[in-house]
Amino acid sequence: MASNIVVIGLGYVGLPLAVALARHFPVIGFDIDDVRINQLKTAVDRTGEIEPSVLRDTSLKFTFNTKDIHGQDIYIVTVPTPVTNDNLPDLSILQKASETVGKALSKNAIVIYESTVYPGVTEDFCGPILEKISGLKSGQEFFLGYSPERINPGDKEHTVDKITKVVSGQTPEVTERLKYIYGSINNGNVFVAKNIKTAEAAKVIENAQRDINIAFVNEIATIVGKMNLSIYDVLAAAETKWNFLKFKPGLVGGHCIGVDPYYLAECSRQLGHEPEVILAGRRTNESMGGFLASAINKEIKNLGITNAPAKILVLGLTFKEDIPDLRNTKVLDLVQSLKAAGHTVDVHDAIANSDEAWAHLKIRLLPSLENVGNYNCIVGAVPHRSYLDLSIKHFQQLLLPKGLIADIKNMWREIKFPDGLQYWSL
Ligand SMILES: NC(=O)c1ccc[n+]([C@@H]2O[C@H](COP(=O)([O-])OP(=O)(O)OC[C@H]3O[C@@H](n4cnc5c(N)ncnc54)[C@H](O)[C@@H]3O)[C@@H](O)[C@H]2O)c1
Numbered sequence: 001m002a003s004n005i006v007v008i009g010l011g012y013v014g015l016p017l018a019v020a021l022a023r024h025f026p027v028i029g030f031d032i033d034d035v036r037i038n039q040l041k042t043a044v045d046r047t048g049e050i051e052p053s054v055l056r057d058t059s060l061k062f063t064f065n066t067k068d069i070h071g072q073d074i075y076i077v078t079v080p081t082p083v084t085n086d087n088l089p090d091l092s093i094l095q096k097a098s099e100t101v102g103k104a105l106s107k108n109a110i111v112i113y114e115s116t117v118y119p120g121v122t123e124d125f126c127g128p129i130l131e132k133i134s135g136l137k138s139g140q141e142f143f144l145g146y147s148p149e150r151i152n153p154g155d156k157e158h159t160v161d162k163i164t165k166v167v168s169g170q171t172p173e174v175t176e177r178l179k180y181i182y183g184s185i186n187n188g189n190v191f192v193a194k195n196i197k198t199a200e201a202a203k204v205i206e207n208a209q210r211d212i213n214i215a216f217v218n219e220i221a222t223i224v225g226k227m228n229l230s231i232y233d234v235l236a237a238a239e240t241k242w243n244f245l246k247f248k249p250g251l252v253g254g255h256c257i258g259v260d261p262y263y264l265a266e267c268s269r270q271l272g273h274e275p276e277v278i279l280a281g282r283r284t285n286e287s288m289g290g291f292l293a294s295a296i297n298k299e300i301k302n303l304g305i306t307n308a309p310a311k312i313l314v315l316g317l318t319f320k321e322d323i324p325d326l327r328n329t330k331v332l333d334l335v336q337s338l339k340a341a342g343h344t345v346d347v348h349d350a351i352a353n354s355d356e357a358w359a360h361l362k363i364r365l366l367p368s369l370e371n372v373g374n375y376n377c378i379v380g381a382v383p384h385r386s387y388l389d390l391s392i393k394h395f396q397q398l399l400l401p402k403g404l405i406a407d408i409k410n411m412w413r414e415i416k417f418p419d420g421l422q423y424w425s426l
Helices: 014-021 034-041 052-057 092-104 121-134 172-185 196-225 231-238 260-270 277-286 288-302 331-340 354-361 392-398
Strands: 005-008 027-030 061-063 074-077 110-113 143-146 165-169 190-192 311-315 344-348 375-380 399-407 422-425
Touching: 005 014, 005 092, 014 027, 014 074, 014 172, 034 061, 074 092, 092 110, 092 121, 110 121, 110 172, 121 143, 121 196, 143 172, 143 196, 165 172, 165 196, 172 190, 196 231, 196 260, 196 277, 196 288, 260 277, 277 288, 288 331, 288 375, 288 399, 311 331, 331 344, 375 392, 392 399
Parallel strands: 005 027, 005 074, 027 061, 074 110, 110 143, 165 190, 311 344, 311 375, 375 399, 399 422
Antiparallel strands: 143 165
């Protein structure tokens, strides 16, 4: 069975997948970003997912030239599916990628979508674009498949070769082909969904479920905080029950959990059902940056940290720990709300690229934690590994006497801070 594969979009999802597939099949990795392609050719992955040594050894071919992807057997599309400013699904990138594939398509090719979408997008949105551009008939002259991606960037345990892959094809033969291809990279750990729409629905609800669960603990954090209880103490007790779900409060950002529920919500609306739970969860999570800023602000006032506006150091800007991804980071809301309250805010991130932070978020990152200090407050916003290792000495160097450590992620809970430093967490 000839399986020359093209992966379209080499980001957090596409690159690890293309590298894994290239261990078993001839694979071309295509991306419109020529800078990214040239970096990958020199074994540099700015997302930090793939080691340079792996990139140097891979048989994967990198290109930004559409001429190189014509007439292949399998196209796997892994491009972004963001939302608009109004939180509606923005399928424009998926549309462009489908047009590119449509131009390259030849008879009997299979086009597999991995991007997170709502049910129907593969067959009712992408299929017609491919048909129109290629002049070929969907389901007869070319075939569709869907296989949602579940990787978790920065997570070295649940990598693409170790997690169950859900697949579904337009025909039983196409499904078998998907089983064979994905099974080659993960020892056959493949689940066949009933049909493409079921596979699409499965992915989008996985992320919506996570969002709602985090929203629940965020809401509980707000409630128990009003009673001067710590959410982490409450969770530690509740988690001793065998079926209590272990979610932690926090800022939900990034490209998936904070975005995908809006895809599900819009799909629901199109079907005439106004989604309540899904959007309530989104509202709660969207409000967390402002909520945390006002809680810290209150703490600064109550503890008498300073009479003047405070000088605050925020540690961590990325949307989650140990990855450089700044997309849709909700730390930005926290920083902006603290600034709006009149405070001076410096931001440091141990991993993020400072040019990207400036270009996309208009935040100038401190180049290092050396030679800075005299802060009234340190906010632990993202638990990057290097922040977990900060010692009392580091805090003393950075903070003024009486300074406040606001530990949103509860990462310094075990440290016994000396008298003179104050500690606050949710
Ligand atoms: N990042 C995650 O944690 C994750 C996990 C599971 C699923 N997903 C889903 O996977 C999809 C991709 O996400 P990602 O995080 O890899 O995005 P990303 O932004 O990291 O990468 C996407 C890549 O696609 C490229 N691209 C954009 N338009 C293109 C086009 N027309 N042709 C070719 N390349 C194009 C971009 O240049 C970029 O390199 C999204 O639908 C996302 O929801 C992401």
